[in-house]
Amino acid sequence: MTLSCKEASRLMSEALDRKLELRERFALRLHVAICTACTRVEKQLMILRHAVAELPAGTPDRRTQ
Amino acid sequence: MDPEEFETHRTPLLRFAMLQVRDRDVAADLVQETMLAALTAAGRFSGDSSVRTWLTGILRHKIVDHIRKAGREVSVDALAGEDSADLVDAMFREDGHYVQMPSEWRDPERLLSERRFLEVLELCVRGLPATTAQAFLMRELMGCETGEICKELEITPTNCWVLLHRARMRLRACLEQRWFGGGHK
Numbered sequence: 001m002t003l004s005c006k007e008a009s010r011l012m013s014e015a016l017d018r019k020l021e022l023r024e025r026f027a028l029r030l031h032v033a034i035c036t037a038c039t040r041v042e043k044q045l046m047i048l049r050h051a052v053a054e055l056p057a058g059t060p061d062r063r064t065q
Numbered sequence: 066m067d068p069e070e071f072e073t074h075r076t077p078l079l080r081f082a083m084l085q086v087r088d089r090d091v092a093a094d095l096v097q098e099t100m101l102a103a104l105t106a107a108g109r110f111s112g113d114s115s116v117r118t119w120l121t122g123i124l125r126h127k128i129v130d131h132i133r134k135a136g137r138e139v140s141v142d143a144l145a146g147e148d149s150a151d152l153v154d155a156m157f158r159e160d161g162h163y164v165q166m167p168s169e170w171r172d173p174e175r176l177l178s179e180r181r182f183l184e185v186l187e188l189c190v191r192g193l194p195a196t197t198a199q200a201f202l203m204r205e206l207m208g209c210e211t212g213e214i215c216k217e218l219e220i221t222p223t224n225c226w227v228l229l230h231r232a233r234m235r236l237r238a239c240l241e242q243r244w245f246g247g248g249h250k
Binding site: 004005006007016017018040041045047050051053054056 | 186233241
């Protein structure tokens, strides 16, 4: 029932790829609510997702100026 | 597929290729080859996946071929032979807590508009093992559904989620190290 941070990180990641089951969501919310580390990582993963979308269409190739 | 339709996908495909091969010209060539393949194989688009996913699949094979020809390893088994499992395990203590307290990433909006931050992210993505990077980029850059990614990479959904989890955890650790802890503001 109680998750470790490691398990929480797995569920946080999977939440970005599939709909979590109710009990998974519940366990995750319960853990994150009392865990500073996981609160931060959850935010990091959201920022990561948005950052990838912001990656430029290609950094200028320095060889060709 | 007609050339005009392909053009709507060209820029995302180029970004996908550029994050996996180092040379911009090579990436552009691979995208061009993908277009030729798509235009001549129009009948073969099955409609099971989105056009974007179909094109990404064609390009992905061309990238893998290119990487192999360049003499770099591409793991045949998506999960074996790539060292991400150990790296992710090493982030946690035996009791499942983080070894290093994750830091607070403040002011995301400013972060996302910071060009240097995105360059560091690009560097981190390039540091991922080939298959892990492909799964991650198919998901986050090309917006493919995980079901489509599993089919393309010939892995089970569970393994797909495992790969994506490893990719994200490695990238967050890489950013922590190279951006948030590395003397940048």
